[in-house]
Amino acid sequence: MTGKTEKTPLRHILTLAVSVSALGGFFILNCAVKAPEILESERRAAAEFPKLTAGTLLSGEFMRGFEDFAADSFAFRDAFRTIKAFSVFEIFRQTDKSGLYRDDLVGAGKFAAPTETDMRRTARKLKSVADSLGGLNVYVSVIPDKSAFAGRKYPGFDMKLAESIIAEELPDARYIDLVPELGADSFYKTDLHWDQSKIAGVADKIAAAAGGAPPPDGDAVPPLFQTRPAGAFCGVYRGQLALPMPPDTMIYMTPSPGTVTRYLDDKTLSWEEGEMYDLEAFAGRDPYDIFLRGARALIAIENPDAGEGARELYLFRDSFASSLAPLLIPYYSKITLIDLRYIDFRVLPSLVEFSPGADALFLYSSQILGSPDILNAG
Amino acid sequence: MLFSSPEFLYYFLPITIALYFIVPLARGRGESPGARARDPRRRNLVLLAASLVFYGWGEPRYLLLMAAQVLSGWFFGLFIDRWRGKGLSKAALIASLAVGLGGLGFFKYTDFFIANVNALFGAAIPLTRIALPIGISFYTFQILSYDIDLYRGKTELQRSLPAFAAYVTLFPQLIAGPIVRYADVARSLGEREHSVSRFALGARRFTFGLGKKVLIANVLGELADICRASGEKSLLMAWLYIVSYAFHIYFDFSGYSDMAIGLGRIFGFEFMENFNYPYTSKSVTEFWRRWHISLSSWFRDYVYIPLGGNRAGPARHIFNILVVWFLTGFWHGAGWTFIAWGGYFAALLLIEKFFLGRVLEKLPSFVSHIYLALFVLIGWTLFDAPELSTAISRAGLMFGAGGGVLAGGESLYYLRSCAVPLALALVGSTPLPSKAAAALGRRAGRLMTALEPLAVAALLTLITAYLVDGSFNPFIYFRF
DSSP: OOOGGOOOOHHHHHHHHHHHHHHHHHHHHHHSSSSSSSEGTTEEOOOOOOOOHHHHHHTTTTHHHHHHHHTTTTTTHHHHHHHHOOOOOOOOOOSSSSTTTEEEETTTEEEOOHHHHHHHHHHHHHHHHHSSSSOOOEEEEEEOOGGGGGHHHHHHSHHHHHHHHHHOOOOOSEOOOGGGGGOOGGBSSSSSSSSSGGGGHHHHHHHHHOOOOOOOOOOOOOSSEEEEEEEEEEEHHHHHHHHHOOEEEEEEEOOTTTTTEEOOOTOOOOOOEESSOHHHTTTTTOOGGTTTSSSSSSEEEEEEEEOTEEEEEEEEEEEEEHHHHHHHHGOOOOEEEEETTTSSGGGGGTOOOOOOOOOOEEEEEEEHOGGGGOOOOO | OOOOSHIIIIHHHHHHHHHHSSOOOOOOOOOOOOOOTTBOHHHHHHHHHHHHHHHHHHHHGHHHHEEEEEEEEHHHHHHHHHHHSSHHHHHHHHHHHHOOOHHHHHHHHHHHHHHHHHHHOOOOOOOOOOOOOOOOHHHHHHHHHHHHHHHHHHSOOOOOHEEEEEEEGGGGGTTTTTOOOHHHHHHHHHHHHHHOOHHHHHHHHHHHHIIIIIIIHHHHHHHHHHHHHHOOOOOOHHHHHHHHHHHHHHHHHHHHHHHHHHHHHHOOOOOOOOOGGGGGGGHHHHHHHHHHHHHHHHHHIITTTTTTSSSOOOOHHHHHHOOOOOOOOHHHOSSHHHHHHHHHHHHHHHHIIIIHHHHHSSOOOOHHHHHHHHHHHHHHHHHHHHHHHHHHHHHHTTTTTTSSSOOOHHHHHHHHHHHHHHHHHHHSSHHHHHHHHHHHHHHHHHHHHHHHHHHHHHHHHHHHHHHHHHHOOOOOGGGO
C-alpha cells in the first residue's frame, strides 16, 4: 500500500484494523476450525464440503454446496444466531423472527398460515380415505396450534376456518372439538407438541365421543397410568429460536403393564413387538421420539385389560398422536395408529384388517392440514 | 455470488484483498515517477481473475457470453480508433451497438416478443425460456459507453485487453451497478492510489451499505412478501405493503451501490454516486435526479441529448422524453408493467415540466413531499406487479377498493412487529443520520476516533449474525 501514512487519521487506521481483522480473522477461523457434522441446536446434519469436480463446477452444484457449507460451518455459528435473535427481539423490537416467536404464556412457537386451498385439499384427501372405510364410525378433530393460547394474537392458523372446511368437506364425520380441553400449559414451552402429562382431558373427551369404553373401576384396580420423569427436554423451537430458554421437563405416562405395543418394520413389513416408550430415543437428536419410537407408518397398541364392550380405534394421525395414544388405550381393546405420511393408503388393506363397527379418528395438527402433498392418500 | 453472503464476506473478499495487496505495483510507463510507482497493471489482473470467479460462481455458463461481449467491445474499440475520421469508424460503432444490444435483446427480450406475437396473431411460437444472464444490462451499457465515448473522442483507446476486461467485469459493480463509464475510470486503470484512509473509508462505506441491505432491506422485503401474499384486503395492509416495498427497494439498491462504491474505493477506484436521498424529493423531476443516477445520466447522455434533448421544439422534446422513459422502463424488465412504469413517469415528468412544476415550487414543502411520496408509491405498484391488472388492483386497495376495511388483525400485527425497522427506514432514507454523524464529528472528533471503528465492528457482527442465520436474501436489481 502506498500513500502518506503520517497524515492518516487514527480512526481510519482503527477502522482498517477492525475490517481486516474481522474478514481475515474469520477466514482463518473458518478454515482452521473443523466443520461440525451435526448442528445440535438445530437438530440437523450440517452441510458437508461439496465434491469439487469439473462437472460440479460447471453445473454450479459445487457453488451451491459451498454456500450451504459456509453457513453451516461458520465459526461460533450458534453465538451468531443468538446475536441475531437478540437483535430481532430486543433491538428491532420485532415480535417474531420469520414466524418464530417467544411468548410469555406458551413459550417459543412458530406461526404459519395454511392456505384455505391447502386445507381444503387435505380435507378432501381425508374424505377419500374416510369414504373407503365402509362400516366404521368416522370422527375427525383438529389439534389447535399452541399460538391460539398465546398471550399475544399472532397471525397464522385460523381454527374456525379449519373447522368450517372440515364440516364442509367431511359432512358425515363427527367433529370433536378439543379446544376446551387445552390451554397454554398443555404444550411444551420449547416445542410444538403437547405435553402428555397435561392432556388427559383430551383423551377423555375423545374416548367419550368416539366409542371408547370406560375402563374397569374399583379399589382393586391399579391407577390407569404411572407417571415417570424422562428428564429435561429441549424442544425444536428452542434451537430454532437460538435464545436462552429453560428446558421443559418431560414426563411420560405408562398404562397397564399388560399393554402390548407392536410396530410395523419398514423393511420386512412384519409386525415387531417393542416398548411403548423408547428411552434411548429420548437421549437422541429428537427426544420427542420417546413416544412410540417416533415416526412410524403403522403401530398397534393392544389392551388385554380392556373393559367389556371395548372396541378398536383406527387413529389416522401425525406426531401429536404418539403421546396421546398411550392415554387412550385404557378405553379401547386395540388402537392402530396410521401415519399416511409414511404409508400409502392403497397398501393399507394388505397390512391392516379394518373391523366393521370399529371407530376411526382423523386427528391432525395445523401443520399437516396445511400440507396436503405429504399425505399418501386420495 | 451475493455481497451479503458468508462465502463472499469471509472467503472471497479476504482472499481477493490479500492477493490484491500482496501483488506489488509494477514499474509502469507513466510519465511521472509517481505514476510509475502506482502502475497497477498486475493488480488489474488480480481484479480480473477475482471478478471472473465472482461472476462464474453464480453463472458459470454465462462467463463465455460476458467474455464474448468484452472481446467484441474491445475489438470494435480498436477499429473505431484505427479508422477515426472515416466512415468505417462509424460502421465499427454501429457494429458494436448491434452486438451489445443484440446480445441484451436476445437474452432479455426474446420471450417477451414471442409472447406478444403469439397473443397478437394467435401464433404458438414456443418460448425460448432462456435464463437472463445476471448483470447483462449493466455490463452491456458499460461496454457501449466505452465505444460511444471513444467514437466521440471523449475518451482514449484502451489498448490493453486485460485492463478493458477488468473495467467491464470489475466485481464491485458488475451485476447491479452503478453503471460506471469507461471515461470515469480510465485513468484509474492505469494509475491509482491506495492508502490506509481510502481503504478505511471504503470499508466503512461497504459495511454501512451491507447493513442497509441486511438489516433493513431484507427485513422490509420479507414484510412486503408477507403483505403481498396476505388475503387481508384492508387499507392498512395495502399501505403496509407498498411502503415496505418502497423502503425495501431503496435500501436494497442503494445499499448495493454503497457496497460497490466502498469496494471500489478499497481497490483504488472512485465510482459515481448512484443515490442522493431520493425520497426527500419534492417533485418527480427531482426524484429522478436522485434515484439510480448512473442509469438516468446514461440515458441522458447517450439517448436524450443525441436525440436533440429540449432544443428542438416542444413536440420533439416530448417525443424525446417518451423515448427515454420507454427505454428506461424496458431496461428494467421485459414486461408491459415496466413499460407502463416508464410511461407513467414520462407522463408525470411532462406534466411537471409544462404545468405542475411551477405550482409545486409555490406549495408548502410538506405538500410537495406528500405529492412525491404518493406518486412514487403508486409507481412501485406497477414496478412490482407481474401484470397490469395486479398493479391496478393493488393501487385500488390503497384507496379503499377493498371494501373500506381500515385494518385487520394481520396488518395490525405486522405494523406493530415491524414498527422499528419501518421507523429506521424512514429516518435512514433522509440525510439526518449522516448529518448527525458529521455534527458529532465536528463537536467530538476524538469520540469519533473510537466510535467509527466501533460502529463498523458492531455492524459487521450484527450483519454476520444475520447472514449466518438468515435465508431471505435476494437482490432486486440482479434481475435487470
